[in-house]
Amino acid sequence: MIQTRELFPASLDHAxxxxxxxxxxxxxxxxxxxxxxxxxxxxxxxxxxxxxxxxFTQKLTLSENSYQAALAYGEAIRAIELLxxxxxxxxxxxxxxxxxxxxxxxxxxxxxxxxKHEIVLLDDFFxxxxxxxxxSTSGPIERVEYLY
Amino acid sequence: xxxxxxxILSQAVRQRLYAIRPLVQEYQRELPDTAWQNFIExxxxxxxxxxxxxxxxxxxCKSTLKHDAIANERDLSxxxxxxxxxxxxxxxxxxxxxxxxxQRAEYLLLPTIQRIVSRHAESAQVVxxxxxxxxxxxxxxxxxxxxxxxxxxxxxxxxxxxxFKERAKKLCKWNVFLQYPIxxxxxxxxxxxxxxxxxxFFDHHEELYKKYLPQKLDEGSFKALVDKRCxxxxxxxxxxxxxxxxxxxxxxxxTYKQCISxxxxxxxxxxxxxxxxxxxxxxxxxxxxxxxxxxxSENSPASTHPAMAIRLKLLVEExxxxxxxxxxxxxxxxLTSSARSARSEAETTKHEEEALVAYxxxxxxxxxxxxxxxxxxxxxxxxxxxxxxxVPPIIPLLLKGVAPVEHLNPGQGTCExxxxxxxxxxxxxxxxxxxxxxxxxxxxxxxxPEALANLNQMLLKAVEASEVVQRWPKEQG
Numbered sequence: 001m002i003q004t005r006e007l008f009p010a011s012l013d014h015a016x017x018x019x020x021x022x023x024x025x026x027x028x029x030x031x032x033x034x035x036x037x038x039x040x041x042x043x044x045x046x047x048x049x050x051x052x053x054x055x056f057t058q059k060l061t062l063s064e065n066s067y068q069a070a071l072a073y074g075e076a077i078r079a080i081e082l083l084x085x086x087x088x089x090x091x092x093x094x095x096x097x098x099x100x101x102x103x104x105x106x107x108x109x110x111x112x113x114x115x116k117h118e119i120v121l122l123d124d125f126f127x128x129x130x131x132x133x134x135x136s137t138s139g140p141i142e143r144v145e146y147l148y
Numbered sequence: 149x150x151x152x153x154x155x156i157l158s159q160a161v162r163q164r165l166y167a168i169r170p171l172v173q174e175y176q177r178e179l180p181d182t183a184w185q186n187f188i189e190x191x192x193x194x195x196x197x198x199x200x201x202x203x204x205x206x207x208x209c210k211s212t213l214k215h216d217a218i219a220n221e222r223d224l225s226x227x228x229x230x231x232x233x234x235x236x237x238x239x240x241x242x243x244x245x246x247x248x249x250x251q252r253a254e255y256l257l258l259p260t261i262q263r264i265v266s267r268h269a270e271s272a273q274v275v276x277x278x279x280x281x282x283x284x285x286x287x288x289x290x291x292x293x294x295x296x297x298x299x300x301x302x303x304x305x306x307x308x309x310x311x312f313k314e315r316a317k318k319l320c321k322w323n324v325f326l327q328y329p330i331x332x333x334x335x336x337x338x339x340x341x342x343x344x345x346x347x348x349f350f351d352h353h354e355e356l357y358k359k360y361l362p363q364k365l366d367e368g369s370f371k372a373l374v375d376k377r378c379x380x381x382x383x384x385x386x387x388x389x390x391x392x393x394x395x396x397x398x399x400x401x402x403t404y405k406q407c408i409s410x411x412x413x414x415x416x417x418x419x420x421x422x423x424x425x426x427x428x429x430x431x432x433x434x435x436x437x438x439x440x441x442x443x444x445s446e447n448s449p450a451s452t453h454p455a456m457a458i459r460l461k462l463l464v465e466e467x468x469x470x471x472x473x474x475x476x477x478x479x480x481x482x483l484t485s486s487a488r489s490a491r492s493e494a495e496t497t498k499h500e501e502e503a504l505v506a507y508x509x510x511x512x513x514x515x516x517x518x519x520x521x522x523x524x525x526x527x528x529x530x531x532x533x534x535x536x537x538x539v540p541p542i543i544p545l546l547l548k549g550v551a552p553v554e555h556l557n558p559g560q561g562t563c564e565x566x567x568x569x570x571x572x573x574x575x576x577x578x579x580x581x582x583x584x585x586x587x588x589x590x591x592x593x594x595x596x597p598e599a600l601a602n603l604n605q606m607l608l609k610a611v612e613a614s615e616v617v618q619r620w621p622k623e624q625g
Contacts, residue, residue, distance in 0.1 A: 006237065007234060007237045007242075007292070008234055008296055009233075012234070013299060015226060016230060016302075023223070026219060035212075038302075042302075053401075056404070057400055060364050060404070061363060061364050061365075062361050062362055062363060062364060062408055063361065067405060067408050067409060070405045071405065073401055074398070074401045074402065077397050077398050078398070081398070094397060134226070134229060
């Protein structure tokens with residue numbers, strides 16, 4: 001029997017990245033120059049990884065990183081479901097929304113104009129990703145077993 | 149106002165570190181072996197990593213976020229939680245091994261296992277651990293400290309990362325833990341199952357499971373499962389509302405993850421089974437059947453393994469490939485009968501839900517996997533021809549109550565150590581076909597388990613001593 005020991009699960013990584021993006025976007029919203037520009041590239045990679053997870057799930061393909069990609073996609077679904085309660089642009093399709101998030105992040109990285117509401121939405125998305133990621137790594141705080 | 153303030157979380161990190169460090173230091177005193185010292189140094193590196201990560205977060209909050217209380221709170225809280233989760237994982241995943249290590253299993257099979265592992269990975273430490281869970285286990289940690297350093301790298305200053313990387317260079321590349329049920333300690337016959345765990349190391353080292361992964365899930369069974377879970381049949385996803393689509397998306401994503409997780413686990417078990425039977429021959433097959441008996445296993449798929457009958461059917465196919473089902477001799481009838489039962493039971497094994505998806509996905513891919521593994525194992529396979537040459541000379545020794553350490557090479561006129569694989573196979577053949585004869589060398593009132601214990605002792609002694617005989621010329625230089 002193989003035992004799996006993930007000391008630093010991928011979800012923690014996602015939570016930290018999402019937090020970095022949230023900080024960078026907060027700086028942009030406050031008209032400051034973001035200090036951590038590397039976060040944009042990492043975020044784009046992460047969003048593309050989420051899209052890859054979606055593709056794997058839709059096409060049922062398997063590869064060595066399909067579980068990790070599907071995990072990231074699962075976190076994104078949760079974030080998007082929560083986002084759908086707030087006002088958002090006319091994107092109604094998950095993949096189109098993810099593609100749109102990539103485009104906005106690329107525009108920010110390349111210093112192209114981005115609407116304020118788009119920054120707010122991106123910020124909300126990453127905050128929800130951080131929450132979803134942390135929730136998924138939370139373990140049980142009590143174990144109760146009964147022997148009869 | 150957050151439920152738990154960032155300040156409390158931050159204090160918790162310091163307290164966790166304060167509590168764990170002396171615990172690890174105590175184990176460091178109790179476990180002086182090189183393998184353990186290396187592993188403990190790895191753990192200490194990770195504790196320092198967590199401390200450094202947390203300290204950087206605290207410093208950053210104090211300097212850059214001091215004017216923004218909300219951002220400060222959120223940032224410190226997140227980083228403290230990450231550090232705490234990391235420390236909790238170290239606590240529950242790594243420290244128990246240290247505790248088990250203090251059981252001091254003086255282990256007769258360890259030198260042989262270490263030799264096999266070193267052939268594949270020079271920088272590898274193996275530890276055998278008795279466990280109170282009635283199962284066998286493999287835990288392989290590949291560069292466990294460098295891997296974690298890489299994950300924390302974006303959040304630490306460069307000079308600190310370099311310091312940690314330098315420390316990690318002194319650690320060995322592989323830490324391998326093989327677990328066995330503590331009550332099996334004295335059974336050489338049953339401990340043949342450890343070959344399966346060792347095969348997991350080979351798979352891990354060569355990353356075979358990645359190469360042999362099927363390319364796609366079985367579509368029919370997967371869609372049926374998702375539909376069932378959604379509670380409805382959907383023909384046109386585009387017609388769904390966002391809420392229904394997202395719900396289906398969540399169900400599909402969760403189902404997909406469950407299925408691929410199962411497939412990966414089953415695939416790795418299949419690889420381990422095939423490699424083990426090629427390495428050890430019938431001894432592995434018999435020991436696995438015995439283990440299923442001792443565990444009172446049922447023939448049903450599990451979240452970690454394919455169903456028992458599926459596994460045994462696979463093993464008899466491999467034994468057939470190795471020539472054992474055609475090998476004339478005392479084992480032929482037993483193996484032929486076992487093959488018949490395994491094939492018949494495998495046909496009627498029930499699979500449901502994600503197990504059905506995993507089974508249907510792997511089933512069509514299995515012949516390809518078997519072919520590739522046979523090819524890989526051809527250099528070390530214990531084929532029937534080799535069995536016929538090495539095992540029969542050992543059996544008379546066992547029947548006389550002599551530990552079969554070595555044999556005379558008539559051509560050279562020298563004594564040569566017996567192959568451990570031949571020793572355990574001889575043990576199984578005696579147990580399966582000549583046990584009454586073996587038992588007759590002891591006094592009348594000796595019980596079956598006692599006589600079996602004697603057989604196991606002879607086998608353990610023989611394996612250990614043959615290893616010494618094998619290494620002695622090299623040690624002498």
